[in-house]
Amino acid sequence: MSSEYPFLPLGTVASVRSGYAFKSSDMGTEGHPLVKIGSIVPPRVDISSCDRISKEVIGKTPGADRYLLKEGDILIAMTGATAGKTGRFPATNEECFLNQRVGKVYPTDKSSIDQEYLYQVLSRQGFADEILSLADGSAQGNVSGSLIETYKVPIPPLQIQKAIAHILGTLDDKIELNLKTNETLEAMAKALFKSWFVDFDPVRAKAEGRPTGLPAEISDLFPDSFEDSELGEIPSGWRVMELGMVSTFLNGYAFKSSDWQEHGVPVVKIGSVKPGFVDVDNVSFVSDEIAVSKDRYRLSPGDILIGMTGYVGEVGLVPISESPPLLNQRVGRVAPMSDAMVSRSFLYNWMRTSTFKDSVEVLSQGSAQANVSSDSIQSIPHAIPSSEIERAFASICEPILDRLLEGHREQKLLANIRDVLLPKLISGEIRIPDAEKMLEEVDI
Numbered sequence: 001m002s003s004e005y006p007f008l009p010l011g012t013v014a015s016v017r018s019g020y021a022f023k024s025s026d027m028g029t030e031g032h033p034l035v036k037i038g039s040i041v042p043p044r045v046d047i048s049s050c051d052r053i054s055k056e057v058i059g060k061t062p063g064a065d066r067y068l069l070k071e072g073d074i075l076i077a078m079t080g081a082t083a084g085k086t087g088r089f090p091a092t093n094e095e096c097f098l099n100q101r102v103g104k105v106y107p108t109d110k111s112s113i114d115q116e117y118l119y120q121v122l123s124r125q126g127f128a129d130e131i132l133s134l135a136d137g138s139a140q141g142n143v144s145g146s147l148i149e150t151y152k153v154p155i156p157p158l159q160i161q162k163a164i165a166h167i168l169g170t171l172d173d174k175i176e177l178n179l180k181t182n183e184t185l186e187a188m189a190k191a192l193f194k195s196w197f198v199d200f201d202p203v204r205a206k207a208e209g210r211p212t213g214l215p216a217e218i219s220d221l222f223p224d225s226f227e228d229s230e231l232g233e234i235p236s237g238w239r240v241m242e243l244g245m246v247s248t249f250l251n252g253y254a255f256k257s258s259d260w261q262e263h264g265v266p267v268v269k270i271g272s273v274k275p276g277f278v279d280v281d282n283v284s285f286v287s288d289e290i291a292v293s294k295d296r297y298r299l300s301p302g303d304i305l306i307g308m309t310g311y312v313g314e315v316g317l318v319p320i321s322e323s324p325p326l327l328n329q330r331v332g333r334v335a336p337m338s339d340a341m342v343s344r345s346f347l348y349n350w351m352r353t354s355t356f357k358d359s360v361e362v363l364s365q366g367s368a369q370a371n372v373s374s375d376s377i378q379s380i381p382h383a384i385p386s387s388e389i390e391r392a393f394a395s396i397c398e399p400i401l402d403r404l405l406e407g408h409r410e411q412k413l414l415a416n417i418r419d420v421l422l423p424k425l426i427s428g429e430i431r432i433p434d435a436e437k438m439l440e441e442v443d444i
Contacts, residue, residue: 003154003156003426003427003428004427004428005154005155005156005157005160005426005428006154006155007152007153007154007155008152008153008155009149009150009151009152009153010105010148010149010150010151010152010153011146011149011150012109012112013107013108013109013112013113013153013155014105014106014107014108014109014113014118014149015105015106015108015145015149016076016103016104016105016145016146016148016149017066017103017104017106017145018078018098018100018101018102018103018104018145019035019067019097019098019099019100019101019102019103019104020061020064020066020067020097020098020099020100021099021100022034022053022057022061022097022099022100026053026054026057027051027052027053028051028052028053028054029051029052030052030054031052031053031054031055031057031058032052032053032054032055032058032094032095032096032097033047033050033051033052033092033094033096033097034050034051034052034053034096034097034098034099035047035050035069035075035089035096035097035098035099035102036050036051036099036101036102037077037078037079037080037082037099037101037102039075039087039102040075040076040077040082040085040086040087040102041087042082042085042086042087042123043086043087043088043123043172043175043176044087044088044090044179045075045087045088045089045090046087047090047092047094047096050096053097058097064097067097067098068095068096068097068098069089069096069097069098069104070089071089071090071091071092072088072089072115073088073089073104073106074086074088074089074104074105074106074115074118074119074122075087075088075089075098075102075103075104075105076102076103076104076105076122076148077101077102077103078101078102078103078142078143078144078145078148079101079141079142079143080101080141081141082128083128083131083132083141083142083143084127084128084129084130084131084132084143085128086105086119086122086123086127087123088119088123103145103148105118105122105148111158112155112158113153113155113158113161114158114161114162114165116162116165116166116169117161117162117164117165118153119165120164120165120168120169120422121153121154121422121426122153124419124422124423125419130151131143131147131148131151134147134150134151135147154426156426160432163432164422164425164426164432167421167425167432167435167436167439168418168421168422168425170439171414171415171417171418171421171439171442172418174414174442175411175414175415175418178407178410178411178414179411181407182403182404182407182408182411185400185403185404185407186276186400186404188400189345189349189396189397189400189401190349190352190353192393192396192397193346193349193350193353193393193397194353196385196389196393197346197350197382197383197385197393198353198355200226200234200235202214202219202222203222203223203224203225203226203235206219206222206223206224207224207225207226218392221386221388221389221392222235222389223235223236223237223238224236229383230381231381231382231383234383235383235385237386238383238384238385238386239383239384240381240382240383240384241341241381241382241384242378242379242380242381243334243347243350243351243377243378243379243380243381243382244375244378244379245341246336246337246341246342246347246384247334247335247336247337247342247347247378248334248335248336248337249332249333249334249374249377249378250296250297250327250332250333250335251308251329251332251374252268252297252326252327252328252329252330252331252332252333253294253297253326253327253328253329254328254329255267255286255290255294255328255329259286259287259290260284260285260286261285261286261287262285263285264285264286264287264288264291265285265286265287265288265290265291265323265325265326266280266283266284266285266321266323266325266326267283267284267285267286267325267326267327267328268280268283268299268305268318268325268326268327268328268331269283269284269328269330269331270307270308270309270310270311270328270330270331271310272331273305273306273307273311273314273315273316273331274314274316275314275315275316275352276316276317277316277317277319277408278305278316278317278318278319280318280319280321280325283325284328286326291326294326297326297327298324298325298326298327299318299324299325299326299327299333300318300324301317301318301319301320301321301324301405302317302318302344302401302402302405303317303318303333303335304316304317304318304333304334304335304344304347304348304351305317305318305327305331305332305333305334306331306332306334306351306360306377307330307331308330308331308332308371308372308373308374308377309330309369309370309371309372310369310370311370312360312361312364312370312371312372313356313357313358313359313360313361313364313372314357315348315351315352315356315357317348317401317404317405319405319408319409319412320405320406320408320409332374332377334347334351335347341384341387341390342384342390343390343391343393343394343397343398344398344401345393345394345397345398345400345401346390346393346394346397348401349397350382356380359380360372360376360377360380363376363377363379363380364376414442417438417442421435421438
């Protein structure tokens with residue numbers, strides 16, 4: 001990264017302090033959240049599912065206050081697949097502590113470095129790869145605080161730093177708002193699916209003579225009694241059906257190792273299937289010629305994919321992208337049947353339930369590596385409602401899925417603008433007033 005400003009080792013203006021080596025035996029489900037490697041989910045630090053440390057253990061920890069985190073702290077993963085990745089600690093009402101192999105980066109010379117500017121430099125695209133390249137013989141995915149402190153950062157005047165941080169922070173705020181909107185929308189769809197098709201709340205309310213809380217035209221669609229089934233008690237008139245009875249399943253193509261190249265048409269492999277959205281940025285590629293011959297494996301935005309090896313049962317949507325990817329082996333695409341007994345939104349929310357994932361994991365047992373067949377996945381059953389109820393659900397949740405896809409597209413666009421702006425601002429290729437004008441034109 002070139003710059004018209006001087007470069008100095010990070011350690012001249014800031015320090016990296018690693019977390020405390022808490023014992024695994026001291027971790028549990030009660031007490032203070034403990035931020036570990038897996039909590040770094042750029043650009044965030046995710047504390048929603050942290051292990052916890054009791055107050056008693058914290059009370060016995062030497063210098064415990066050194067590992068107490070506050071809002072805005074810059075954290076960096078120092079081991080594993082996310083080594084070099086950074087996140088910013090969120091606001092929280094709980095006292096959270098830092099575990100070993102996660103570093104906290106903090107300014108030591110505030111007259112020379114602004115913390116928000118520092119975060120922007122360390123969180124930019126490519127930083128993690130550059131840090132790992134400095135390891136020079138160290139195990140891949142393992143860096144130290146002292147190594148990170150050797151990384152040279154551009155040091156503009158403090159006023160310029162603050163201006164750059166403000167511009168990029170505005171984009172970060174838009175990205176964060178977008179993320180929260182998507183999370184809220186997905187939570188709404190999941191809650192509705194669980195209420196109607198797992199807990200059967202409208203049916204229970206009618207059976208007990210209570211109001212359903214739904215509009216009359218929707219409430220009238222639900223029965224007011226239950227019947228026995230192989231799954232236990234289900235609403236009267238509903239049918240137990242396997243996934244394969246209401247959807248189609250396409251196994252990915254077994255591309256050869258000789259097919260892979262540096263650029264071309266992207267191919268979604270098993271590692272790209274992430275919960276919620278498929279990662280189409282970190283993929284392999286094949287030539288246009290091979291892609292044409294394998295067009296039946298071409299994916300479209302909104303397609304539902306499921307992992308069949310390794311992290312089996314992970315389900316994600318194919319996002320909107322410039323180049324529609326192809327489907328590799330050990331990844332399956334699930335789609336509604338042509339007669340549309342159930343909608344895409346029904347399938348997606350069903351397959352995202354913990355019950356469905358647990359079923360896939362059980363079916364994958366028996367081999368050294370978790371591995372499940374398409375037939376096994378298609379054998380998983382669920383209670384299927386009347387077509388009228390399913391259409392009512394789809395009328396609410398299909399637009400939510402479309403908005404999730406669009407929100408994800410906007411988020412990627414904003415992140416790309418941010419990644420392009422930072423090096424250009426530091427190099428002087430783009431001046432602060434020009435960048436501010438560009439930001440005003442980002443109408444998302």
